[in-house]
Amino acid sequence: MTTFAQAAITGLLLGGVYGLVAMGLSLVFGVMRVVNFAHGEFVLIGMYGTLALYTGLHLNPFVALLIIVPGALLLGAALQQVLISRVTRTTDLRQLLLTLGLSLIIQSLALIIFSPSQRSLPGFAWGSELVRLGPIYVRPAHVVGFVIAVVVTGALALLLTRTDLGRAMRATVDDAEMAESSGVRTNRIYVVGMAIGVCIACIAGAVLITYYPASPNAGQTFLVIAFVAVVLAGLGNVVGAFLGGLMAGLMQQFTASFISVELQDVGLFALFIAVLVLRPNGLFSRKQAA
Amino acid sequence: MSSRLLRFHASRGVIGAVAVALALAACGGGDVGGTGAAGGTVKIGLPHPLTGVWAEGGQNALNGALLAIDDVNAAGGIKSLKGAKLSGVPADTSSDDPGQAASVTRRLVQQDGVSALIGAYVSALSLTASTEAEKAGVPMLTQAYTDELTKRGYHFLFQLPPPSSAIGAQTVPYVQDAFATANIPLQRVAVVSSNDAALKAQAEGTASVAQSKGLEVVSTEFYPIDITDASVMSQQVIGTRPDIVFLGGPTAASILVVQTLRSLGYTGPVVGLGGGGILDKGFGDALGDNVNGVLSMAAWNWDMPFDGMVDVNKRYMDRFDQPFMPQEAGESYVAVWDLAQSMEDAGSSEPKDIATALQMLSMTTGPGSFMPGQKVSFSESGLNPDTFPMLIQWQDGVPKGVWPMDVQAVPPIAASQ
Numbered sequence: 001m002t003t004f005a006q007a008a009i010t011g012l013l014l015g016g017v018y019g020l021v022a023m024g025l026s027l028v029f030g031v032m033r034v035v036n037f038a039h040g041e042f043v044l045i046g047m048y049g050t051l052a053l054y055t056g057l058h059l060n061p062f063v064a065l066l067i068i069v070p071g072a073l074l075l076g077a078a079l080q081q082v083l084i085s086r087v088t089r090t091t092d093l094r095q096l097l098l099t100l101g102l103s104l105i106i107q108s109l110a111l112i113i114f115s116p117s118q119r120s121l122p123g124f125a126w127g128s129e130l131v132r133l134g135p136i137y138v139r140p141a142h143v144v145g146f147v148i149a150v151v152v153t154g155a156l157a158l159l160l161t162r163t164d165l166g167r168a169m170r171a172t173v174d175d176a177e178m179a180e181s182s183g184v185r186t187n188r189i190y191v192v193g194m195a196i197g198v199c200i201a202c203i204a205g206a207v208l209i210t211y212y213p214a215s216p217n218a219g220q221t222f223l224v225i226a227f228v229a230v231v232l233a234g235l236g237n238v239v240g241a242f243l244g245g246l247m248a249g250l251m252q253q254f255t256a257s258f259i260s261v262e263l264q265d266v267g268l269f270a271l272f273i274a275v276l277v278l279r280p281n282g283l284f285s286r287k288q289a290a
Numbered sequence: 291m292s293s294r295l296l297r298f299h300a301s302r303g304v305i306g307a308v309a310v311a312l313a314l315a316a317c318g319g320g321d322v323g324g325t326g327a328a329g330g331t332v333k334i335g336l337p338h339p340l341t342g343v344w345a346e347g348g349q350n351a352l353n354g355a356l357l358a359i360d361d362v363n364a365a366g367g368i369k370s371l372k373g374a375k376l377s378g379v380p381a382d383t384s385s386d387d388p389g390q391a392a393s394v395t396r397r398l399v400q401q402d403g404v405s406a407l408i409g410a411y412v413s414a415l416s417l418t419a420s421t422e423a424e425k426a427g428v429p430m431l432t433q434a435y436t437d438e439l440t441k442r443g444y445h446f447l448f449q450l451p452p453p454s455s456a457i458g459a460q461t462v463p464y465v466q467d468a469f470a471t472a473n474i475p476l477q478r479v480a481v482v483s484s485n486d487a488a489l490k491a492q493a494e495g496t497a498s499v500a501q502s503k504g505l506e507v508v509s510t511e512f513y514p515i516d517i518t519d520a521s522v523m524s525q526q527v528i529g530t531r532p533d534i535v536f537l538g539g540p541t542a543a544s545i546l547v548v549q550t551l552r553s554l555g556y557t558g559p560v561v562g563l564g565g566g567g568i569l570d571k572g573f574g575d576a577l578g579d580n581v582n583g584v585l586s587m588a589a590w591n592w593d594m595p596f597d598g599m600v601d602v603n604k605r606y607m608d609r610f611d612q613p614f615m616p617q618e619a620g621e622s623y624v625a626v627w628d629l630a631q632s633m634e635d636a637g638s639s640e641p642k643d644i645a646t647a648l649q650m651l652s653m654t655t656g657p658g659s660f661m662p663g664q665k666v667s668f669s670e671s672g673l674n675p676d677t678f679p680m681l682i683q684w685q686d687g688v689p690k691g692v693w694p695m696d697v698q699a700v701p702p703i704a705a706s707q
Binding site: 014107119123215217225257 | 340341345348349385511518519522525553571572573575580
């Protein structure tokens with residue numbers, strides 16, 4: 001029972017951050033139909049940005065979010081204006097090549113600036129120590145990360161459902177031309193969508209660096225899991241992506257606990273394949289493919 | 291509030307594109323390039339993982355070779371070739387694509403015209419790179435451990451460190467001997483390793499030797515190299531009450547495992563299986579004080595008692611802003627000097643002549659001999675039979691040689707902190 005509880009708690013806490021990464025990816029796809037292969041590198045930017053603020057200005061990594069968040073919003077908006085707008089809502093390979101290229105560029109820059117070494121937050125005990133709660137161990141950084149993930153998910157849900165901006169975004173998603181003719185400035189919506197997507201990825205990175213060392217390829221590890229979470233939920237289902245992340249975390253931990261640590265990713269991908277076969281549009285999609 | 295805020299009906303085509311592009315992404319990046327100078331230079335190809343999980347070690351290995359190339363050139367180059375200078379040509383093998391290791395090696399041979407190769411640090415990458423070297427008849431010195439390298443009857447492959455089997459066979463006896471001096475009994479053994487082929491084989495070998503030495507293997511765990519949390523696994527390991535944990539894996543994973551073991555209250559020794567993350571600077575940086583006391587098998591360490599080692603280590607630290615010269619950098623450094631001596635002996639920069647000279651090489655002095663045992667020569671299969679593995683221990687934030695006595699810089703400290 002203890003093993004079950006430990007796997008469930010660890011899986012949920014880890015899954016919250018997986019979900020955060022997945023949510024940004026899903027949002028960008030949902031709004032702009034861009035499958036963003038540089039999304040993992042935006043997570044990386046969040047990791048290295050937090051590292052720089054922690055080591056340079058001695059800012060608590062969670063306080064550093066006050067700088068990371070506006071910076072990431074600006075970065076996302078600028079990227080949309082300069083680069084991504086050229087491939088938004090296109091269906092050809094250009095968006096794939098552009099985002100893959102962007103991914104390689106960011107990785108290479110990280111390699112040059114931060115070296116290939118593993119970098120973590122020296123002396124940040126929240127991420128390195130486990131705290132005992134009865135028979136269960138939790139890492140404080142996991143708990144804070146999970147809370148941040150839930151808050152971000154809730155805020156995004158409110159934004160999308162309760163604000164004019166959210167309604168405009170959903171209208172753009174449903175039919176961009178119709179929304180445009182109704183007065184929605186879709187290009188602005190794309191900028192906002194990308195800014196929020198990049199911002200969520202950077203928040204995830206800021207949380208991750210508290211317990212997982214940064215290296216130039218670290219973003220790729222989480223991108224793969226995020227893609228799985230997004231497909232579990234159904235491409236473009238933003239809150240579903242968060243739930244998909246939770247499922248990914250739980251699946252990994254239950255497989256590790258009750259089958260084999262070595263097979264934890266096998267369990268995850270087995271679930272992924274099962275969903276693709278049985279519900280190709282995702283677990284949380286109302287309409288299923290024929 | 292609806293849980294379906296934004297919903298789209300993705301086509302199978304989009305999912306297919308995701309799958310294809312994921313596969314493309316997994317292929318990794320291209321080589322970092324580099325060219326050899328023309329005329330009066332001998333090019334040495336340096337294929338190493340410069341991106342991905344093994345990038346830190348790959349970069350270290352490259353740095354060691356580049357330092358040695360500059361040292362050889364500063365000492366007058368290859369005198370029997372009228373002072374010809376060496377030139378290093380780096381290439382990125384990636385960390386996880388043996389096919390890329392083969393293709394960049396082929397490019398180094400065919401397009402860059404290198405006379406010899408040093409690489410590729412990771413066993414799986416070295417296997418495919420060395421096949422290309424063998425087909426082209428270009429000698430390759432490797433820092434990789436796997437036994438497979440020298441079991442294939444190749445004539446152009448030269449393995450500088452001891453093979454995995456030798457390291458695996460010595461791990462348990464070394465640790466037993468070293469800890470016997472501190473009167474610490476070791477009876478219950480846990481083996482934890484990433485599930486990549488080379489380290490897994492090494493871990494299984496260690497478990498087997500431990501059993502043959504009368505120890506009880508209470509836990510054997512293999513984890514994926516990109517593991518993001520080690521809590522569950524570490525609790526399972528600690529639940530078996532091991533006296534000692536043998537650990538293998540890339541740096542990020544090794545950090546996670548040691549951090550978790552320590553925060554769960556495990557204070558016994560952690561011993562690296564050799565190679566991989568435990569010998570990296572990043573490992574020490576990330577763990578802080580927790581790193582002190584961690585042991586690891588190694589094939590080279592910066593503090594071996596040879597004339598000139600202190601100077602080499604200091605110059606490496608100054609040039610690359612590192613706290614010590616790591617194992618793979620040291621092996622590459624030695625490899626370049628061995629290649630230089632072979633060119634000197636052969637009076638030729640032709641690959642086949644260099645290979646022949648390497649087969650007859652016997653270095654017992656100078657930087658080309660800076661391996662445990664202080665001798666570098668190669669058997670017919672390409673093994674360096676006079677070298678042996680060593681045990682290092684992190685003390686004061688750097689790895690120090692603690693066993694065997696021939697290469698001991700400091701005695702082992704009794705327990706991990």
